[in-house]
Amino acid sequence: MSISAPTLTATRPAAGTRPGARLIQPVYLRTELRRLLRNRRSVIISLIMPPGLFLLFGTASAYRAQSAGHGNVTAYIMISMALYGTLLATTSGGASVSVERAQGWSRQLRLTSLRPAVYVVTKVIVAMVFGLASMAVTVLVGWWSGAQLGVLRLVACVLIAWVGSSVFAAFGLFMGYLLPSENVMQILGPALAVLAFAGGLFMPLDGGVFATVAHFMPTYGLAELTRGPLVGSAPSVWAYVNVVVWGVVFAAGAAWRFRRDTARV
């Protein structure tokens, strides 16, 4: 009834104060982190594989002895693997929207006061926390295994990698909304490995066609920037351009698919 509407509005909480409108959802964040830790696949991929790869490829005694910028080659490989780990963690964090759409969870959430944007913010926060955890493990393992790098430079590397990996959280979201697959990481895992190779994350680029192509990979700019504090030379302007352009592309793509997903048909 139209007469009753004003009275009702007065007795109801304003839209902004509903529990689902708050940007930070402590219970949801806690639950999501618990889910990640419970998921064996995500733990192996993000917390065990990157330090494992580092131990496999980065700890030869020759690498420990050989210097690379302000540290040794072991530190160089540790930083690269830490970055790879956080890329995996943030991408899979973002891409988890795919599984949740397939399971109908997003539809269930739309029956609550939770705002769709808050859902995405929660996903990104969790992805970033997991990315940081992934890097922490690799760096700790590296520290124990002979990586040499000044603490300040190490912290700078980690912070740059971490902030930059938000580009990949957006990538994961975009792909999670785009790909209908129940397990989108089976596609994105190999894709990231290829991108890491092609972007020069696993081995330095020595010029030639590969190096030229590498400059356009979404992993290239971030790898350059992340290693900046270690190698000691300022990254090229193209590294910045690369990160910004890919960041805009992925964020715009995620926003586009997100809008489509929440638009009512």
Add this chain to the structure above:
Amino acid sequence: MNHITSPAVELRGLVKSFGAVRAVDGLDLVVQPGEVVAFLGPNGAGKTTTIDMLLGLARPDQGTVRVLGTSPDEAIADGRIAAVLQTGGLLRDLTVRETAELVASFVEHPRPVAEVLARAGLNGIENRVVGMCSGGEQQRLRFALALLPAPDVLLLDEPTTGMDVSGRREFWNAIRADAAGGRTVVFATHYLEEADAYADRIVLVSRGRVVADGTAAHIRGIASGRVVSAVFDGRAPSGVELAALPGVELVERRGERVLLHTHASDVLGRIIFGTTGARDVEITSLGLEEAFLTLTSAGAAGDETMRSTR
């Protein structure tokens, strides 16, 4: 409170098409607070589409949706309407309690999680992972989630699909026990017995329209009757004339054949034979299923159906 005077659900001239298919085709429905209404119809009748529009998950092409005098979005955000969806909607890797606690965190003043789980008959499996729960248990969990905001209106979309008989009974017992407090319940189903057993009122839908609306007894009445059908040569009586014959409850035309639903087939038969030029007269009894099929397929061939409203 003023909202008591607003209908719980008010649908007016609802139309929704998907491409060339009109899923909902001019549907009107008003449900008063406290009613338990079955939305009965075959698959593809437009039940789920209607429920989606009631929940604000889909937007009608035409017509209006009001829930408790407000929009579906507002009603959802305030927890005044809640729903148990047909499938999905649960994270398989969370436990029953974690799921309820999570959803409760989105509700302004949620009912205690333990209380709702008990209501839904989930005692003893609170710590079970959702993926390990049976279909019936998952459905009771969805029901528990819907109870968290203590909604005034509860929508259930085919809630017992895939459950065995005992699971179905347990589920309805849980709903009944909780609905005693005057909650409005609207449930979609294609089980006639379910509608008959649990609803005060049955709204029969077919091809996106309401084709019959009445108490369970009324619908059962239609179902227990017979159909006298005949072909009229020459001047066929009009629908109004036929509806005025003694005992005629519903007039239906299928091509040249006219079907008269009645509880007095003997009387009606004599009149038809004696006073009209009818030929090929048939008198058939109508079981529950046939009544259901007759009513829900009446619109199928674009035939005219006349009936007295309740």
